[in-house]
Amino acid sequence: MSPKACKACNVRQAVEGFEPYAPGRSIDEIRQLYGLENIIKMASNENPLGASPLVKKAIEHSAGSVFRYTQSGTPRLSQAIATLHGVDPACIVTGNGSDEVIDLLIRCKAEPGRHNVVAFDPCFSLYTTQSRLCGVELRQAKLNSDFTFNWDALLSLTDENTALVFVTTPDNPSGYCPPAAELSALAQKLPEGALLVIDEAYMDFAAAHNGQDNVNLARYSLLPEITKYNNIAILRTFSKSWGLAGLRLGYGIMPAALADYLCRVRPPFSVNILAEAAGLAALEDRDFRRATLLTVEEGRNYLSLELAKMGCKVYPSHSNFIMFGLPKNSPLSPDELFNALLKRGIIIRQLKSYKLSQLLRISVGNMDENKMLLAAMRELLHA
Ligand SMILES: *Cc1c(COP(=O)(O)O)cnc(C)c1O
Numbered sequence: 285m286s287p288k289a290c291k292a293c294n295v296r297q298a299v300e301g302f303e304p305y306a307p308g309r310s311i312d313e314i315r316q317l318y319g320l321e322n323i324i325k326m327a328s329n330e331n332p333l334g335a336s337p338l339v340k341k342a343i344e345h346s347a348g349s350v351f352r353y354t355q356s357g358t359p360r361l362s363q364a365i366a367t368l369h370g371v372d373p374a375c376i377v378t379g380n381g382s383d384e385v386i387d388l389l390i391r392c393k394a395e396p397g398r399h400n401v402v403a404f405d406p407c408f409s410l411y412t413t414q415s416r417l418c419g420v421e422l423r424q425a426k427l428n429s430d431f432t433f434n435w436d437a438l439l440s441l442t443d444e445n446t447a448l449v450f451v452t453t454p455d456n457p458s459g460y461c462p463p464a465a466e467l468s469a470l471a472q473k474l475p476e477g478a479l480l481v482i483d484e485a486y487m488d489f490a491a492a493h494n495g496q497d498n499v500n501l502a503r504y505s506l507l508p509e510i511t512k513y514n515n516i517a518i519l520r521t522f523s524k525s526w527g528l529a530g531l532r533l534g535y536g537i538m539p540a541a542l543a544d545y546l547c548r549v550r551p552p553f554s555v556n557i558l559a560e561a562a563g564l565a566a567l568e569d570r571d572f573r574r575a576t577l578l579t580v581e582e583g584r585n586y587l588s589l590e591l592a593k594m595g596c597k598v599y600p601s602h603s604n605f606i607m608f609g610l611p612k613n614s615p616l617s618p619d620e621l622f623n624a625l626l627k628r629g630i631i632i633r634q635l636k637s638y639k640l641s642q643l644l645r646i647s648v649g650n651m652d653e654n655k656m657l658l659a660a661m662r663e664l665l666h667a
Pocket residue numbers: 380381382383384408452456483485520521522523524529532533534
């Protein structure tokens with residue numbers, strides 16, 4: 285019996301045509317494919333130093349409790365996050381990655397068949413996939429050709445049925461980071477019902493200076509003055525700067541009235557007991573934090589400089605990754621370079637899913653990884 289013949293397996297139209305998230309290639313996959321021992325992964329913007337030793341200890345400590353349900357609503361973690369940002373814990377919504385908070389926002393705010401969601405093109409794919417899945421119209425404004433933001437184009441797509449406007453800053457995959465004043469101007473111009481969702485998955489890297497947290501935060505983020513706005517939600521994640529991608533932990537900071545709805549709708553216990561313990565421990569480790577931010581700053585400067593020396597077109601990044609195009613006289617296409625690096629056990633990121641097939645993205649690694657990548661690229665590009 286062909287799958288089509290099975291009526292009981294019929295699904296909603298939006299599910300039939302659903303295109304799943306395109307993840308970076310995994311270490312295990314490449315190790316098996318090419319029979320390699322050592323793999324360097326610079327594809328998914330993970331922490332180049334791994335996870336904090338305090339996190340590992342906290343997970344070991346909690347291992348004996350995994351048969352228990354965690355305390356519903358993660359109150360201890362929400363309190364710790366609220367303290368970190370100086371906001372009311374009632375404004376925090378934790379989730380199974382910030383992906384879950386994105387999904388909750390769309391499902392809570394956007395009425396299928398009536399509301400629309402607005403974002404840039406290209407954008408992080410979760411905004412588009414979850415809108416489609418929800419049956420909500422998605423409107424996208426083209427980024428400028430240099431990957432800066434065309435606010436007027438974005439604004440012109442909004443109307444009284446706009447439920448959500450998604451902006452990623454620093455942006456993925458370009459690393460571009462607009463000044464906070466531009467976000468503030470946008471928030472003030474949006475139609476009344478629209479919530480501006482500012483995805484700050486990588487903001488820690490823009491805000492840091494010399495390994496110190498938040499030195500430049502006010503320049504790029506509305507977080508320090510979020511209580512002044514009633515139409516802004518800011519998304520943060522433990523997946524990148526905090527080194528917990530595999531545990532799935534993210535959160536949103538939003539008006540308490542909206543946070544309350546999301547928390548009621550959220551599946552119970554979506555943040556698991558180990559993720560909660562790890563998140564609390566990660567926030568405690570100041571030394572690891574400083575080392576992470578320093579490693580990313582130094583690596584980003586070093587890679588940007590060296591790639592430019594090779595003749596690559598490097599887009600200035602405020603994040604922990606770098607988007608670049610190959611030199612004009614490159615002997616390899618982006619596709620060919622990507623595959624040649626894979627064969628050597630170095631995973632970087634193609635940007636086909638962003639419809640940017642001429643560009644590539646690398647996540648900043650530790651210094652050894654950065655050097656190995658550059659050496660391989662110099663050889664392959666004869667640069
Ligand atoms: C990585 C990333 C996230 C975070 O996803 P998690 O679900 O928290 O792992 C969110 N937004 C963007 C743009 C990202 O690149």
